[in-house]
Amino acid sequence: MNTANTNPVTLALAKGRISEEFFAKYSSKVKAVNIESRKLIYQIDHIKVILVKPVDVPTYVAAGVADLGIVGRDVILESGKSFYELNELDFSKCRMSIAGFDENINLKGSITIATKYPNICHMFFPNARTIYLNGSVELAPIMELSDVIFDIVETGATLKENGLVVIKDVIDINPVLIANKASYKFNRVTINEISALFNPEEIEVLPCTK
Numbered sequence: 001m002n003t004a005n006t007n008p009v010t011l012a013l014a015k016g017r018i019s020e021e022f023f024a025k026y027s028s029k030v031k032a033v034n035i036e037s038r039k040l041i042y043q044i045d046h047i048k049v050i051l052v053k054p055v056d057v058p059t060y061v062a063a064g065v066a067d068l069g070i071v072g073r074d075v076i077l078e079s080g081k082s083f084y085e086l087n088e089l090d091f092s093k094c095r096m097s098i099a100g101f102d103e104n105i106n107l108k109g110s111i112t113i114a115t116k117y118p119n120i121c122h123m124f125f126p127n128a129r130t131i132y133l134n135g136s137v138e139l140a141p142i143m144e145l146s147d148v149i150f151d152i153v154e155t156g157a158t159l160k161e162n163g164l165v166v167i168k169d170v171i172d173i174n175p176v177l178i179a180n181k182a183s184y185k186f187n188r189v190t191i192n193e194i195s196a197l198f199n200p201e202e203i204e205v206l207p208c209t210k
């Protein structure tokens with residue numbers, strides 16, 4: 001990743017779907033990354049890329065251990081942590097929606113919502129009771145644990161295969177390039193150059209030797 005300024009920068013990249021789609025999107029420019037590898041640190045010129053569980057990216061960036069992060073807006077909102085948001089990135093797009101069986105349910109009423117995202121859910125549906133689940137959220141209304149779910153929808157296949165329908169689309173989700181506020185203040189030129197690189201895509205990934 002060539003920029004005029006070469007101050008060292010650490011980028012926490014959400015491991016899994018986002019890192020895979022990030023490397024796929026930049027595949028013509030990216031080399032020496034084996035997606036199957038267990039390696040967690042790569043060096044892209046002066047940028048150290050660390051592969052981090054999505055939910056942990058805000059923790060690394062808020063602590064300033066990573067200057068930059070790339071993670072879904074869902075995770076950013078749920079974390080409640082404060083960063084600068086530099087770029088919305090154009091891959092791994094999805095949306096967060098309310099889904100269930102009854103399209104006429106009153107979403108402003110005292111309903112029960114199962115979700116992996118209780119904080120975001122409370123922002124949009126303050127009257128609802130939320131039940132936290134860590135995955136397979138679609139099961140909750142089927143098993144009568146909740147009235148509806150608040151979850152990520154991409155293709156809609158999971159909802160369809162489980163007989164659920166979208167009742168309300170709530171928010172569009174993209175990966176976002178975020179910056180630690182102090183890092184941005186002291187390293188603004190380098191970080192702005194990196195931010196600009198994410199559109200024209202000039203990235204070369206090399207294994208980290210340290």
Ligand SMILES: Nc1ncnc2c1ncn2[C@@H]1O[C@H](COP(=O)(O)OP(=O)(O)OP(=O)(O)O)[C@@H](O)[C@H]1O
Pocket residue numbers: 015016017018053054055071072073074075092093094152153154155173174175
């Ligand atoms: N169909 C989808 N399902 C889930 N997340 C999606 C989808 N499409 C895009 N995303 C984005 O990808 C991110 C989740 O990636 P991934 O599924 O690899 O992680 P995860 O399974 O939530 O995390 P972990 O491995 O820590 O449980 C979300 O935060 C969201 O921004």
Ligand SMILES: O=P(O)(O)OC[C@H]1O[C@H](OP(=O)(O)OP(=O)(O)O)[C@H](O)[C@@H]1O
Pocket residue numbers: 134135136137138151152153154155156157158159
């Ligand atoms: O609209 P679709 O394309 O079907 O994608 C949406 C599904 O993908 C995610 O689940 P994930 O695969 O992350 O598994 P999880 O249920 O264990 O969170 C999400 O929670 C939905 O279940």
